[in-house]
Amino acid sequence: MGPVKLVDGLLAAVLLLIGLGGTGQAGRVQDIHVTPWMYAFVVVAALALTVRRRWPLGTLAVVATAASTYLVIGGPYGPILLSFLVAVYTVARHLPMRRAVFAAGAALLVLLAHVVVSAELADLVPASAWVAVPFAVGVTIRLSREAAARAQADLARQYADEERLRVAQEVHDVVGHGLSAINMQAEIALHLLPKQPEQAEAALTAISRTSREALDELRVTLALVRRTKDGETRSATAGLARLDDLVSRMSETGVPVTVETVGERRDLPAAIDLAAYRVVQESLTNVLRHAGAATARVRLEFRPEEVSVEVIDTGRGPSGPPSGGHGLAGMRERIAALGGEFSAGPAPVQGFRVYARVPLP
Template identity: 40%
Template sequence: MTAPRTRAYDHRMSATAPPPPLVKRVSPAGWTAIVWSASTLFTLLTTFRLPGESMPSQWPAAQLYRWDGLSFLAVSTALAFQAGRLLQRRPLLATTLAILAGVFETTTLGVDLLPMNQYLTTMVVLYFVAVAHPRRTALIALGMAVGSLIVYIAVRMARGWPAGTAAELAVALVTVIVWLLGNSTHQSRVHAERLSAEHAAQAVTAERLRIAREMHDTVAHSISIIALQSGAASRVATAHPEAALAAMQAVEHEGRETLAGLRRMLVALRAADEGRDPELAPAGLADVDRLAATTTAAGVRVEVRRLGEPRGLPPDIDLSAFRIVQESVTNVVRHAGTRACRVTLDYREDELALEITDDGLGRGSATDTGFGLAGMRERVALLHGEFTAAPRPEGGFRVTARLPLPVAVR
């Protein structure tokens, strides 16, 4: 193995692609922190008598401005922020922490219920849980959120304390509505992904049918000639060896021409599907640097890293590897919402390993240029390789492919 070589292209032009909407640029943890900060500020503001009011909207408890009250406020803020950070990995724990944050902050107020302000963060957490997680998890989170309101009122009534039951019912109603909105978004996303998968499967099937028709037209005539020449060679092999040799040379020539024609046909079909001129189709991994430079000029810096000893590859592996890199980089530009990505080409002894990573929003699509993730997976499967594409735990997205190499290339 040789030392890794890295080529990075500097960012020279502003991104030409429009930025994603604000709701996608801010993470769920960010929205949780924003809503908690805004609701806390609003709650503190309502403890003062504002212009036009005869008294404050709500009275603070005695400990609000004491050290114990400020300690409760700090603890509840820490719980709310931690809930945002755990949303993707531990949704039920995040919901629990958000509920506790609202309860702790409410203890510093002279109120007889869990106010809407203190429950807004729980509602936001519940929305993201319903959007990103399975229905069973989302229903459990909803039960926890609504059940906490019921328990809070029940405890106050059991102790003989006043309880704002009507107002708490309104909070519960809004909580259910927020959950329904998140669940509707989740269902729409699942439906869109199912449609995308069906369209990708139909596209792959249509491509195979086109290839089958073209292969039939190309191969039928050549195979007929090869059969005739082989039969003639077998009949005259003893009496006229020169004629038999000429027939076998014709068989060899026709076979080579057929293979070359099939290769050109497959490349042309793929180029036509991707809307490009077949004569201008990139040859393979040699064009990765040019792709990186073009993408960098468009606003997304591409770092190309080569491991091992680069060597000549069979045309099908070389072309498929380039297409995987090209499609992955295109997905980063269109969907990741980041300004940089990394491409690693690892020339191992018995395989070629590809890895494309970014630090963006961690989204992939099966409906991007070409056939997207479905097309990349199909290419790798046809070469008997391994393919993965998934968000990274630390954030961003990773695409990996391992393409086995023929013995002659090793």
């Protein structure tokens, strides 16, 4: 037996005991003799609730008929109306609004049959309340549950969108840097091939190595995303420990890069380490794409409460204000997500400057 059936069965049993024990007391208070037929209708109304969530309309029909017949034959107002209240609530809670309104209205008409028979119009308002109150409660709870479910679905969609953007950003950083380096090396190889084939061969070798490393990093990134779906912890695919390899690849493309470290270099949290590496990688990729003949300087500063990254090139710089393309936007979003600061613009003397500062936990 499932938990829902068990709960409904216990509810029916409790109402049955209340009905059998309380109907006689209600009859004595209202000076009404309770017959065995009245007890029979109390039993039918209570037991019908065992299937209330499986067949809410059928349950309401049975309970409304039993309660109305009970009142028509002169039964006292008593515990049987609790079963009727639960049946109305169930319809309002689990059925669409239009069907619930129709069913509750029909149940009210059935329940009011005893008013017509007894011609006691004063009973009209109390009898209507046994429908209106549980119906309103059921509708309110249903609407609140639906709103909560929609909010949860929206949160799940937002999380999925953020994951897609994160993966797209990782792929952009990996592939963008690799293709930029390959493009530069290919141009060098084409330029040297007619006159200095031995140097062209070195450029082609660098292309092969760069493409292999980019593919390996891309595979690692996608593999980590797949493992995350199975509940494993994601780790960074790159970090400042790989900065020397990045500088070496850049030097092979003809862009000399120097690295300056201020403070004691130490291990960083994975998210901050990856963000710092990506800022350097994307900045150097932009140097390849836009700076022309240039050199670049990377400055890492480690402080007790924060770490900062600065990349300055000596190229010609952008022809206008920063475009805010995917590269700069991605870096800005990474740093902002970690509570840091990011800026990009012309360097004080020449070229372009990218600066990022991230507070440490």
